[in-house]
Amino acid sequence: MDFMKWLNSLDELLYEVMSWVVFFPLTLWQALFRPIRTMEEIEREAALPDDERYASILSPPLFLALTLLLGHSVATALGQTDKIIANHHGLADLVNDNASALILRVVVFAGFPLFLAARMVRQRRIKLDRNSLQQPFYAQCYPAAVFALGLSVGSSFGMDHHQATRIIGHWLVGSSILNFWIVETRWFAQVLGISLVRATWNVFVGLLEGATFLIAVGFLFTR
Numbered sequence: 686m687d688f689m690k691w692l693n694s695l696d697e698l699l700y701e702v703m704s705w706v707v708f709f710p711l712t713l714w715q716a717l718f719r720p721i722r723t724m725e726e727i728e729r730e731a732a733l734p735d736d737e738r739y740a741s742i743l744s745p746p747l748f749l750a751l752t753l754l755l756g757h758s759v760a761t762a763l764g765q766t767d768k769i770i771a772n773h774h775g776l777a778d779l780v781n782d783n784a785s786a787l788i789l790r791v792v793v794f795a796g797f798p799l800f801l802a803a804r805m806v807r808q809r810r811i812k813l814d815r816n817s818l819q820q821p822f823y824a825q826c827y828p829a830a831v832f833a834l835g836l837s838v839g840s841s842f843g844m845d846h847h848q849a850t851r852i853i854g855h856w857l858v859g860s861s862i863l864n865f866w867i868v869e870t871r872w873f874a875q876v877l878g879i880s881l882v883r884a885t886w887n888v889f890v891g892l893l894e895g896a897t898f899l900i901a902v903g904f905l906f907t908r
Contacts, residue, residue: 705747708743709751711741711742713834715827716748716827720831721868724872727827745826746823746826748827748830749791752830754787756841757790790833793899794830794833795829796894796898797833798825800892801895802821802824803818803891804891806821828865828868831865832861834861835858836861838854839853839855839857839858840858866885869884869888869892
């Protein structure tokens, strides 16, 4: 009986993992070329039962994690070693393999959707708690994943020994930051019903908080 349960669990796990092969590129396409529509869809799915959510796209935290895994894989394919893994001083000694490095990356980049979602909730004049923060955070994970992918791949390309690859890497980093800012500005303006100028300021503050969190964590693990 236990063996049959194990087989059933393996069947579900195998299907879930293999379905990522189809739904990851579909989700990435939507998040890259239809970010606002994707975020609107996540907002609507908040009213659905748990087992009916994310039927046609990957769930937000999973998509963010897989996107960072892709970015980490690009760095590995280029023969680059994670500086935190190579560093054995202080907290960096806790990150000693690719799995722990990926977890750290997910936590760090999740700071951007977290702080932007918190600012969105506060601007809506809603009490900030775990329930009110969850759905805005989930919606923010999609553009944040695209931003993280561009930043990760661009940084890896920027350290390559080929000049053309370095130029592409710098372009990727710059365009990823600009695209993230534009998408977030449009989203804040649409959801809050405010001007683009006020939306830009709100996004700036949210991104500043996220960048501060990233730098603080980076300092703890690289000093």
